[in-house]
Structure formats: structure tokens, C-alpha cells
Amino acid sequence: MSHLDHTPSTPGKFKMDKSAYPYHGGRLRWHSSLAKLTFWSFVFIGVIFIFFYRSPSSSSSSSAAAATSSSSSRFHSDPSRRSLRTSSWGGPAWEKKVRTSARIRSRNGFSVLVTGAAGFVGTHVSSALKRRGDGVLGLDNFNDYYDPTLKRARQALLERAGVFIVEGDINDAALLKKLFEVVPFTHVMHLAAQAGVRYAMQNPGSYVHSNIAGFVSLLEVCKEATPQPAIVWASSSSVYGLNTKVPFSEKDRTDQPASLYAATKKAGEEIAHTYNHIYGLSLTGLRFFTVYGPWGRPDMAYFFFTKDILNGKSIPIFEGENHGTVARDFTYIDDIVKGCLGALDTAQKSTGSGGKKKGPAQLRVFNLGNTSPIPVTNLVTILERLLKVKAKRNVMKLPRNGDVQFTHANISLAHRELGYKPTTNLQTGLKKFVRWYLNYYSAAGKKADAR
Numbered sequence: 001m002s003h004l005d006h007t008p009s010t011p012g013k014f015k016m017d018k019s020a021y022p023y024h025g026g027r028l029r030w031h032s033s034l035a036k037l038t039f040w041s042f043v044f045i046g047v048i049f050i051f052f053y054r055s056p057s058s059s060s061s062s063s064a065a066a067a068t069s070s071s072s073s074r075f076h077s078d079p080s081r082r083s084l085r086t087s088s089w090g091g092p093a094w095e096k097k098v099r100t101s102a103r104i105r106s107r108n109g110f111s112v113l114v115t116g117a118a119g120f121v122g123t124h125v126s127s128a129l130k131r132r133g134d135g136v137l138g139l140d141n142f143n144d145y146y147d148p149t150l151k152r153a154r155q156a157l158l159e160r161a162g163v164f165i166v167e168g169d170i171n172d173a174a175l176l177k178k179l180f181e182v183v184p185f186t187h188v189m190h191l192a193a194q195a196g197v198r199y200a201m202q203n204p205g206s207y208v209h210s211n212i213a214g215f216v217s218l219l220e221v222c223k224e225a226t227p228q229p230a231i232v233w234a235s236s237s238s239v240y241g242l243n244t245k246v247p248f249s250e251k252d253r254t255d256q257p258a259s260l261y262a263a264t265k266k267a268g269e270e271i272a273h274t275y276n277h278i279y280g281l282s283l284t285g286l287r288f289f290t291v292y293g294p295w296g297r298p299d300m301a302y303f304f305f306t307k308d309i310l311n312g313k314s315i316p317i318f319e320g321e322n323h324g325t326v327a328r329d330f331t332y333i334d335d336i337v338k339g340c341l342g343a344l345d346t347a348q349k350s351t352g353s354g355g356k357k358k359g360p361a362q363l364r365v366f367n368l369g370n371t372s373p374i375p376v377t378n379l380v381t382i383l384e385r386l387l388k389v390k391a392k393r394n395v396m397k398l399p400r401n402g403d404v405q406f407t408h409a410n411i412s413l414a415h416r417e418l419g420y421k422p423t424t425n426l427q428t429g430l431k432k433f434v435r436w437y438l439n440y441y442s443a444a445g446k447k448a449d450a451r
């Protein structure tokens with residue numbers, strides 16, 4: 001007789017072994033442990049629910065999903081980031097704003113999606129495009145890497161110029177798809193990124209989130225679009241890393257990044273190659289060299305030096321080994337804007353559509369610098385003169401946190417192909433920056449006083 005033969009023909013009549021069910025009290029205990037298990041399961045699920053509900057990334061994706069009834073809205077995890085919320089989007093009024101902002105108003109104009117539109121370069125490029133009659137739609141997640149008030153002020157500026165900025169993250173694929181459904185963008189100017197060289201040691205995840213995952217998320221949507229847009233995007237001079245041969249040329253090696261920031265930008269260049277190769281996307285990377293000017297980024301040296309000099313605080317000025325000069329090819333924002341527009345104007349169409357490549361497409365990379373490296377000490381001297389305040393200089397050794405000692409761009413390729421020709425020297429550019437800085441912060445101070 002096999003053990004299967006013990007199974008009764010009617011399960012209900014199966015006789016329990018006494019040892020398994022010894023007495024009535026056992027049943028009670030079993031019931032109470034089931035109740036406990038149920039209770040603690042509810043507590044556990046509740047805690048998980050509260051955790052996700054309160055986390056900024058999930059709340060953003062849920063509001064986005066609610067607004068569009070899309071289930072694929074995703075915000076990839078970046079717990080270290082404090083403010084990555086997507087405000088609600090979708091609906092007829094929202095779509096109308098998107099369409100109006102992106103409407104082309106000149107013959108042969110473009111409709112451009114500008115990511116990072118509330119950022120420094122994004123604001124300037126968006127307003128220049130709008131001025132010449134292109135349709136422009138902004139996208140920005142308004143994160144708090146630096147004072148979001150400044151980003152909101154830039155947003156207000158663009159709003160007055162007729163540019164609407166959608167609040168959202170480039171990792172939100174559902175939002176990106178929706179934008180392409182509403183507007184068949186001819187171009188994408190991709191400037192959304194986690195910037196800053198030194199911050200990468202504090203928050204490495206934010207670089208992967210924005211500069212790698214975010215870029216791929218954007219390219220995934222662009223490759224599926226019909227028509228596919230041409231993409232111009234911000235790489236960085238930092239890809240030259242530890243190179244000592246100057247000036248830096250696009251032909252030089254870029255496989256020795258000195259910071260995670262540089263490594264993510266270099267990864268972006270490789271990713272661009274892949275999407276160009278497989279899907280026929282037209283891609284142009286621009287290696288910006290230390291861009292500065294009005295409406296700039298408060299995390300950059302020229303900006304916080306100005307603030308600290310005015311406040312009588314000492315400023316850390318880096319120097320190399322044996323008092324070696326640390327210098328940058330500082331490039332003024334208006335010159336960079338011209339380079340960006342030149343890249344958009346010369347970008348050829350992508351060749352694929354709906355995720356299928358139809359032929360080879362353009363793949364380019366350009367240096368956008370000033371071709372004149374200036375020591376950081378000279379930058380400070382210029383600021384002292386413009387601010388009429390002596391700086392408290394604290395000269396220190398260049399920390400090992402990703403900074404390189406020297407940058408210098410060879411711009412002959414950009415000159416030849418984009419007509420790029422920078423015209424603003426550091427003295428002139430900083431004068432414009434300081435004028436803006438004093439105006440902006442005195443107005444902000446007055447507003448605060450009035451409150």
C-alpha cells in the first residue's frame with residue numbers, strides 16, 4: 001500500500017491525528033496567532049505605505065500618474081535628493097499651455113524642448129530661441145541643489161517671454177511621452193543635469209540619476225518619437241580629466257575623468273554614440289568650459305566668491321603643487337548661447353522613426369570655450385576691482401575632490417562647423433555679472449524687507 005492510500009476519498013472526513021490537534025485550547029492558540037499575524041501584517045503594510053506616500057519621488061510620480069491616468073509614470077529612486085517633485089500635469093488647459101509655448105512663430109523655425117530650462121544655461125538658451133521665433137517648451141524638476149528661489153525667478157522671467165516650464169523630471173517617461181504626443185518637437189536642447197564637480201563626492205547618486213538614467217530615459221522617448229527630434233546636449237570640459245596636453249581638442253583622449261561628474265558626462269557621450277548607432281538619432285554634445293554670467297549658478301566659484309567678498313568672508317583659492325597656477329577657460333554665457341544656437345541650426349535630422357533606424361545619422365561633439373585660460377587669482381582681482389572690496393584670500397592646496405588644475409579649449413572645430421566665435425573677455429563678462437548680482441540681490445533684499 002502506498003502512502004497515497006491514506007488519503008480519504010472525502011477530505012472533510014479526514015481524521016486528524018491527535019498529536020496535531022490535541023485539545024480545544026490548541027485551536028484557541030492557533031486562532032490568536034492568526035489574529036496576531038494579521039494584525040502585524042497590517043502594521044507592516046501600513047508602515048510601508050506611509051514611507052512611500054511620504055517619499056518625494058513616489059509622491060511625485062503618483063501625482064503625475066493621477067493627472068494622466070497613466071500607469072507607467074516612474075521616478076527612479078534617489079533617496080538623497082530632497083526635492084524632486086513633479087507637480088500635476090495633464091488635462092486640456094495644461095496641454096493648451098504646452099502647445100502655445102511650443103508654437104513656432106517664424107518661417108523655418110523649430111519647436112524645441114529645453115530640459116533644465118530653469119537652470120542657468122537653459123534660461124538663456126530658451127529666451128534666445130523664443131526671441132528669434134522658435135517654439136520653446138521648458139522642462140525642469142526645480143530640485144534644491146542650489147537655491148530654488150533663483151530657479152523660480154528665472155521661470156518668471158521666461159514666463160514673461162512666453163515660455164512655459166513644465167515641472168517634472170527627465171526620468172518620468174510617461175511625462176516625456178505625453179509631451180511628445182502633444183508637440184512633435186523638431187529639436188531637444190538637453191541641459192538638465194546634476195552639475196558641479198565637487199558635489200559628486202557628497203551625492204554621487206544624483207549624478208547617476210540625472211546624467212545617466214535621466215539621459216537614457218530621454219533618449220528612449222526621443223527614439224520612439226515620430227518624427228525623431230535632433231538632440232543637442234550639454235557635455236563638459238571636465239571629460240578631458242587628467243590630460244596635460246593643451247589646448248584640449250575634441251580628438252584628445254577622454255578616458256581619465258578626475259571626478260564622478262566628469263565620468264557621467266563621458267558616459268553620456270558614449271550613450272549618445274549608442275543611440276545614434278542603433279536608432280539613427282542625430283546627437284550633438286557640447287563640452288562647455290566653466291560658463292559664467294548673469295543668472296548664474298550660486299555653487300560656482302565666481303558666484304560665491306562675489307557673495308563672500310561682499311560679506312567680508314574669506315575665500316578659499318586653490319593652487320597646484322609647488323604653488324602651481326590653477327586656471328580656467330571661463331566662458332561667458334552669451335557666447336555659449338550662440339554656440340548652442342549654432343549647434344541647433346546645423347543639426348541634421350534624425351533618420352529613424354518609431355524606434356527604427358532608417359540610415360546613418362549625425363553624431364558630433366564640440367568644445368565651447370573661450371580659448372583664454374585665466375588664473376583663479378586673476379578672477380579674484382577682477383572681482384575686487386568691480387566690487388570695490390578687498391577679498392580675504394585663503395590660498396590652499398587644490399583638494400583631491402575632482403578638480404583639475406587647468407582647462408583650455410581649442411575651438412577651431414566649433415568655429416568651422418557652428419560659426420562659434422566667443423567675443424567676451426573675463427573682465428567684460430564679470431562686469432555684467434556683478435551688475436546683475438547687485439541688482440538681483442538688492443531687489444530680493446528689498447522684497448524681503450517689505451514682507
Ligand SMILES: O=C(O)[C@H]1O[C@H](OP(=O)(O)OP(=O)(O)OC[C@H]2O[C@@H](n3ccc(=O)[nH]c3=O)[C@H](O)[C@@H]2O)[C@H](O)[C@@H](O)[C@@H]1O
Nearest residue numbers: 195196236237238288289290300301302316317318376403
Ligand atoms: O567646465 C566645465 O565643464 C565645468 O565648469 C564648472 O566647473 P569648474 O570649472 O570647476 O568651476 P568652479 O567650481 O566655478 O571653479 C572655478 C575655479 O575656481 C577654483 N575654486 C573653486 C572653488 C573654491 O572654493 N576655490 C577655488 O579656487 C576651481 O579649482 C576652479 O579652478 C562647473 O561647475 C561644472 O558644472 C562644469 O561642467
